[in-house]
Amino acid sequence: MNFFLTVSGRKVKQAILIVIISFFTALFYFSQSIVQFPVLSAKEEPRAIYKGENGIALTFNIGWGDVQAEPILQVLKKQKVQSATFFLSGAWAERHPETVKDIQEMGYEIGSLGYAYEDYTELEDDQIRRDINRSLEVLKKLDVQEVELLRSPTGHFDKRTLEIADDMGLTMVHWSLNSQDWKNPGVQKIVKNVSKVKKGDIILMHASDAATQTAKALPEVLALIQNKGEMVTVSHLIANGKVKTTLIP
Template sequence: MNFFVTVSGRRIKQGILIVIISFFTALFYFSQSIVQFPVLSAKDEPKAIYKGEKGVALTFNIGWGDVQAEPILKILEEKKIRSATFFLSGAWAERHPEVVEKIKEMGFEIGSLGYAYEDYTELEDEQVRRDIDRSLEVFKKLDIQEVELLRSPTGHFDKRTLKIADDMGLTVIHWSLNSQDWKNPGVKAIVKNVSKVKKGDIILMHASDAATQTAKALPEVLAIIKNKDEMVTVSYMISNGKVKTTLIP
């Protein structure tokens, strides 16, 4: 009988330990999601757009690399897609003017991903402003004159970022559907993530070299979007219907 009680006590302690570990693990991931997905705040302050009312906006971030962008552009060309939006880092655009030229010639919309890949929430105001301005200078040199959209390089932004962007005549664009392609979870997983798309969604994908499976998944992704709604640029979505916005408290 004493042996039974001892064993049961150990099991109870193990069970409690597992519950505690599970709780803090869940809390960690929940806190991470809070950092990446800001909450609603004051009504009249600058906002970040993450969802629209009409169409589906497919967006690509490019921050570094010279391998993945070309295959993605080739697939978009083969599928006769002209309504995607590319957010380019100034540093990348500066090193790959020929790819930028192709993106422009194909009629795709271009937005800024800042200059260097830095977390704006960790920079001083002037550093954020300088990084954005530097990217815009690069685009001007590449004959891209009207850049009105900004995506924070790491996806993190705060009230200061929104105010700075607004003062510079830029609209911060987030996303409502993350393909998770940068994690390289497998083509099927990327397609499954995008299969949740709904009207008005802004989809995040990548054409940087870290995302090695995006090109393979893209044909199926395009087919899914086509079956859901019309593919539109972010600017078209903003100007042709209501949009959902997010703010930082």
């Protein structure tokens, strides 16, 4: 009888231990599942976000020019687009305060494209920080508050750039779908490039003067996007579902 009680007690203890381990394992995986903004890797290394899960984010880069931004805004207004994200260079924003105001009044999100259109991978650390800070100062003067998103001006970045952005409290945003509109390949080619769109995509388009066919392609592009999912800002995309990130070695 004593042997039976000893064995039974041991089994009860083992069962309790298994339950405790299972509980904490489930708690761990649950806590991981509710993290919606995984900008850091397991090694605490900053990453660039390039894709989400829910919604589709249409983004425009504006680095220079005086002509193309307004027609694009007019198309967005006519099509009643409520969500888009514009990455503005500080130098451009400084020269076009009224257009920046229009973007804000239309309810669109604004992120930084740096100040000057330079390749961050070719600059020293202090030069990168200066360029980013200068752009943030310009946007702040134009009443663009709480800028949290950064896109590298040329699209090129490395681990060093990501670390600097992270230190400055900014999230580097890349893209998962490139419209190639800056190449001016023809309206239908731009539309075809975007036809691959699916939920979670961050689409790259341009409103700089080099992209002369974007405004004409935009109505068809918008129709494609709206048929595939809800259009959201980048911030909404990364805050309402899992995001995919990339780390440059």
